[in-house]
Structure formats: C-alpha cells, structure tokens
Amino acid sequence: MSRTPRVVSLVPSLTEAVAVTVPGTLVGATDWCTHPAELDVVRIRGTKNPDVDRIIGLAPDLVIANEEENRAPDLAALRDAGLDVLVTEIRDLPGALRELERVLTACGAPSRPRWLDEAAAAWDGLESPARRLRAAIPVWRRPWMVLGRDTFAGDLLARLGVDNVYADHADRYPRLAADELRTADIDLAVLPDEPYRFTRDDGPELFPVPAALVSGRHLTWYGPSLARAPEVLGAALRAALR
Structure with a gap:
C-alpha cells in the first residue's frame, strides 16, 4: 500500500x-x-x-x-x-x-471528486442572462482597488451577466481614486466580504448605483464552494437590484 x-x-x-x-x-x-x-x-x-x-x-x-x-x-x-x-x-x-x-x-x-463534477455542472447549467450589467468590483479600500483584467472572479461574474468595466485595464488589480469610482459608468457595484470586508456601512455609500454585497468565498475561492456559487452570487445580485 x-x-x-x-x-x-x-x-x-x-x-x-x-x-x-x-x-x-x-x-x-x-x-x-x-x-x-x-x-x-x-x-x-x-x-x-x-x-x-x-x-x-x-x-x-x-x-x-x-x-x-x-x-x-x-x-x-x-x-x-x-x-x-x-x-x-x-x-x-x-x-x-x-x-x-x-x-x-x-x-x-x-x-x-463528485463536488468538482457538481461545480462544473452548476456553471454549465446557467441560463443566458436577460440583461447584462456594467459593474465595478472593488476588493480593497484605502486605497481603493478593483478587479482588472484576467481575474477568476471577473470571469465568474461575467457568466452571471455582470461585465467588469475595468476588464481591459492594463493592471489586474488597478488602484483608483474614489472620485473615479464614484463617477464610473456602471449599473452596479459588487462588494465582496473578502479580502476587504465590505459591509452595508462601509463601501455602498460611495456609489450612486445599487451595491451588491456578496460572499467573497463564493466569488474568489476555487474549490467545493464553486458548486453553490452561481446560486449564492445570483441571489445577492438579484437582491441588490430589487
């Protein structure tokens, strides 16, 4: 053995x-x-x-x-x-x-493992979104940092109908001034609870558009959580847009 x-x-x-x-x-x-x-x-x-x-x-x-x-x-x-x-x-x-x-x-x-097959099936089974949304996805504050090009989390959101407005930025995690974020042409801000722990009282107040508070584990972790990620993230996005 x-x-x-x-x-x-x-x-x-x-x-x-x-x-x-x-x-x-x-x-x-x-x-x-x-x-x-x-x-x-x-x-x-x-x-x-x-x-x-x-x-x-x-x-x-x-x-x-x-x-x-x-x-x-x-x-x-x-x-x-x-x-x-x-x-x-x-x-x-x-x-x-x-x-x-x-x-x-x-x-x-x-x-x-079965969970890996379940994760693949959960994402393969997504329906095409009825509407695509433009979003900024901050991952840090002081200084503000957002998802840029070629990120795993950005790809997951794109599959859910949320397009990262900084996906073509030269940096993978651009640092931006607060004023630039505040005036960005977006429909939605997506705020995960890790690595920076955004909350209802820390982050949403910057944006004049709805803010979706999402599970960082389901957005950024690649592992067993992927199987439920479409359901968890989708629910948070829908709640923000009500």
Missing part, C-alpha cells in the same frame, strides 16, 4: 479542496485556511508571509501554491530546500477546474 503524501497548502481554497477530497493528506496550512472549520493541521502564518523554516521542518512531499496568492521568493526558498512545489495559475473558471484536478491528482486523489 502506498504511503499517504504529506502536503502543505499555501492557498485557502486549495486547502479546502484537498481536505474534503483526500482527508489526512494535509499536514500544514495558512492561518487564513478557514475551511473546513474542523481542519487540524500545523499553521504556517499567511499566504504572503509563510514560515518557510516551519514548512521545511514538516518535511512535506508537496507544497501547493498559487502564482497570485503567494510570493515568488518564498516559493523559491522552499524549492531551494529541496521541496516539491506545485504552483497553480487560475484566471478563469475552466482554468480553475483543470488546476483543481491537477492538484488533487498530485495529492493522491484516486479519482475526480
């Missing part, structure tokens, strides 16, 4: 995907890896400041990371220590589904 691989995850959504698919595989994860709630592993600080020495001390067979969430110098340090590092690149839904299958296979999953 082959030994269960020892895996450290530096990405919250990948942590959840591995934990529910190949239980017992993870030995380390970041402090931001909050799902599943019962996950009991060594914590190795954050995605941007992992404790490299502690990760090395765990002697994992594999470290899973993401080119956007994790810093290249940290990944280089892990490789220099002789660790195998798998780096994902996810810019849209099809890419997420492919990369998830690659990660899970590398972590010892014997087959494609």
Whole structure:
C-alpha cells in the first residue's frame, strides 16, 4: 500500500479542496485556511508571509501554491530546500477546474471528486442572462482597488451577466481614486466580504448605483464552494437590484 503524501497548502481554497477530497493528506496550512472549520493541521502564518523554516521542518512531499496568492521568493526558498512545489495559475473558471484536478491528482486523489463534477455542472447549467450589467468590483479600500483584467472572479461574474468595466485595464488589480469610482459608468457595484470586508456601512455609500454585497468565498475561492456559487452570487445580485 502506498504511503499517504504529506502536503502543505499555501492557498485557502486549495486547502479546502484537498481536505474534503483526500482527508489526512494535509499536514500544514495558512492561518487564513478557514475551511473546513474542523481542519487540524500545523499553521504556517499567511499566504504572503509563510514560515518557510516551519514548512521545511514538516518535511512535506508537496507544497501547493498559487502564482497570485503567494510570493515568488518564498516559493523559491522552499524549492531551494529541496521541496516539491506545485504552483497553480487560475484566471478563469475552466482554468480553475483543470488546476483543481491537477492538484488533487498530485495529492493522491484516486479519482475526480463528485463536488468538482457538481461545480462544473452548476456553471454549465446557467441560463443566458436577460440583461447584462456594467459593474465595478472593488476588493480593497484605502486605497481603493478593483478587479482588472484576467481575474477568476471577473470571469465568474461575467457568466452571471455582470461585465467588469475595468476588464481591459492594463493592471489586474488597478488602484483608483474614489472620485473615479464614484463617477464610473456602471449599473452596479459588487462588494465582496473578502479580502476587504465590505459591509452595508462601509463601501455602498460611495456609489450612486445599487451595491451588491456578496460572499467573497463564493466569488474568489476555487474549490467545493464553486458548486453553490452561481446560486449564492445570483441571489445577492438579484437582491441588490430589487
């Protein structure tokens, strides 16, 4: 019988995907890896400041990371220590589904998990929206930052009929002045609760258009939450437009 691989995850959504698919595989994860709630592993600080020495001390067979969430110098340090590092690149839904299958296979999953098929089916089953909306999607405040080009979250929203007005910006996460956002030609502002925790009292007041407060986990995480994401995000968008 082959030994269960020892895996450290530096990405919250990948942590959840591995934990529910190949239980017992993870030995380390970041402090931001909050799902599943019962996950009991060594914590190795954050995605941007992992404790490299502690990760090395765990002697994992594999470290899973993401080119956007994790810093290249940290990944280089892990490789220099002789660790195998798998780096994902996810810019849209099809890419997420492919990369998830690659990660899970590398972590010892014997087959494609049912939740991954359910996620693909949920998004494939969407009806064409009756109306397309132009939106700004802030992800931070002080300074204001929005989704720009080639983002996973932007692709999900586009599939739900919400077009990012900054999708053609040169930067993936442009920093904008508040006045520019306030006067943008948009129908809707989409405000997730992570990484910045936008609330009814923090963010919507800037915009003269409706603001949809959405689950950041369902908008930005690529993992089991993808199966319910169309339903959860769609409900939040509809509520904002009532």
